[in-house]
Amino acid sequence: MNPAQTSRPPTVHDVARAAGVSKSAVSLAVRNQKGLSEATRQHILSVAQELGYRSNVWARSLVQGRSGLVGVLLQDLGNSYHRDVTAGVEDAAAEQDLRLVIGHGRRDAAKLRTELDSLLALGVEGVVIVSSWLPPQALEEIARRVPLVVAGRLPELVSGVDSVANHDEIGARLAVEHLTELGHERIIHLTGSARPAAMHRQATFREVMREHVPGIEPRVEGPQRVDAAVRHVIFQLREEKAPPTAVFTQNDRVAADLVGACLDAGVSVPGQLSVVGYDNSSICRMLRPQLTSVDQPRQQMGRMALEMLSQRLAGRSEDLHERLSPQLVVRSSTGVPGT
């Protein structure tokens, strides 16, 4: 059924014999190295073609001591944010003649760790982790073996580990100031995570609130039990005399939950409540009202991650931490309060 599986694939040796040259001539020819006359090269290539020869990566890697492989570890395949970052990594990798191997962490730190070991065993020369959930100590351990770049915010700086992330402080400020400029004062921050990026957004929320609405104590809902936090926001809207008029959420998923709960409860968005998301994911344009959100330069982050990796491969030794500026995309989920 699968003939190629039964009769072994041709080797340099087979090609050499068929072409009447030596193994090294074949090796040079297929790698486009110089040291051969144009005539012999063409001849060898055509024979190789005819035999269906493909050089064996394992043998090549073994003898050269390098694989040209870079691992990309995704926390969650199926997340469009991760897809876009990966696309950037892919583009940059193609330019650098590096091959990508994608691993899947399945939103589970233990699984992520296993997957990482498996990538290392495969012989990757470096690793990009998109949204690492690993403890600093694990990251440091990996960085001792191969260059490691994390796309996303680290809980703390880890020696030997580079990172590239969006500037959460700028993003959060854009979001909150957008709301205060519209005239909102009673703004809630709704968060579903205590991870670094979320914590920075939260801290900036407090800071911007103190700057612009000094009289009002900033309120934060979450990060445990997002559903309960959402319900509590709805409760405040219905029961309080001076209810919140806007919510800055930690990301679009949380925002979508909130908007859904509002519509279910008869709360109009943005009439009674303005909502801002974070990530500018594809759901923003699917929801009604369409979601105002903070857009991270995802693809550029991926590209930069790989470039940082290849610099490491080339010998850079000091750590690098890049912050890229996000932008606010205003849509219809935000408006002047009470309209």
Add this chain to the structure above:
Amino acid sequence: MNPAQTSRPPTVHDVARAAGVSKSAVSLAVRNQKGLSEATRQHILSVAQELGYRSNVWARSLVQGRSGLVGVLLQDLGNSYHRDVTAGVEDAAAEQDLRLVIGHGRRDAAKLRTELDSLLALGVEGVVIVSSWLPPQALEEIARRVPLVVAGRLPELVSGVDSVANHDEIGARLAVEHLTELGHERIIHLTGSARPAAMHRQATFREVMREHVPGIEPRVEGPQRVDAAVRHVIFQLREEKAPPTAVFTQNDRVAADLVGACLDAGVSVPGQLSVVGYDNSSICRMLRPQLTSVDQPRQQMGRMALEMLSQRLAGRSEDLHERLSPQLVVRSSTGVPGT
């Protein structure tokens, strides 16, 4: 900075010398093969541990002539459907002691093809393609080199290629009969693709319509220009004397576009228009109204795909095409017409 990169990693030889045994003894010990006394095995293992020895995959693969690698090629990373199928593949692969390497087609047939070649070059023993966009001839060519299973409907049966897909005819029937049972008669099918799965859903739509509403000519919008098709549905709703009361869409994305356009145009869902999606993706529960949709057994499809692959690896030669039954998940986007 990265000591492991400077001082070369230990080899069998290093371990053998340190433990005072031969290379072959080390080889046997680390692979848990029999032929060693328990004492020496333990000794070797502890020395290996201490030196931080990890066997070199390339060398192993080279000598054994097999890699234990299986490639999974995703048309679109960042698609939750693909993620769930992949999760199934991963679970099954873990049981079979096979490692997964994920490749990314980036929704581009040419890129998919390149990625596939790169997986083959990596030495995968088999490939699972999730939602293949490749022409039959390309699939056949690949299947001649390694076992190939496609998760998703094939345009035509290809010799040597296995497939596993949801039963589109059953899914489409569930959706359309749900609508006719609610009392709908003027139902439109809205599609954005001419790929096999979509075509089967469309054909079934026509068939079920003829069965249940024989007096009415089934209408299909699309597959070109989904946005134009959506606008045309809205146009019919506003201008026709007997406008459609329900739409069966080809998938949730198209359904989301339609629902959004309806709300923008002041058409109430499901009051004026009931909408059914396909795939039961995560957006179903984010939208308001929440989307009634057809759920494919995604994870099970992935698991089955890998099991079929490993049967091929074990020698099965006849082609296999599995169809798994989907289920309808009723939510709030469908209701009795005109309410």
Add this chain to the structure above:
DNA sequence: ATGAAAGCGCTAACAT
């Protein structure tokens, strides 16, 4: 039970 030797397919250093 253990060791020695051959070789997987390839490349690189060294002849010619």
Add this chain to the structure above:
DNA sequence: ATGTTAGCGCTTTCAT
């Protein structure tokens, strides 16, 4: 410009 030789790290006979 081309061929020869010696490994890369590992497994696998085949001796011992």
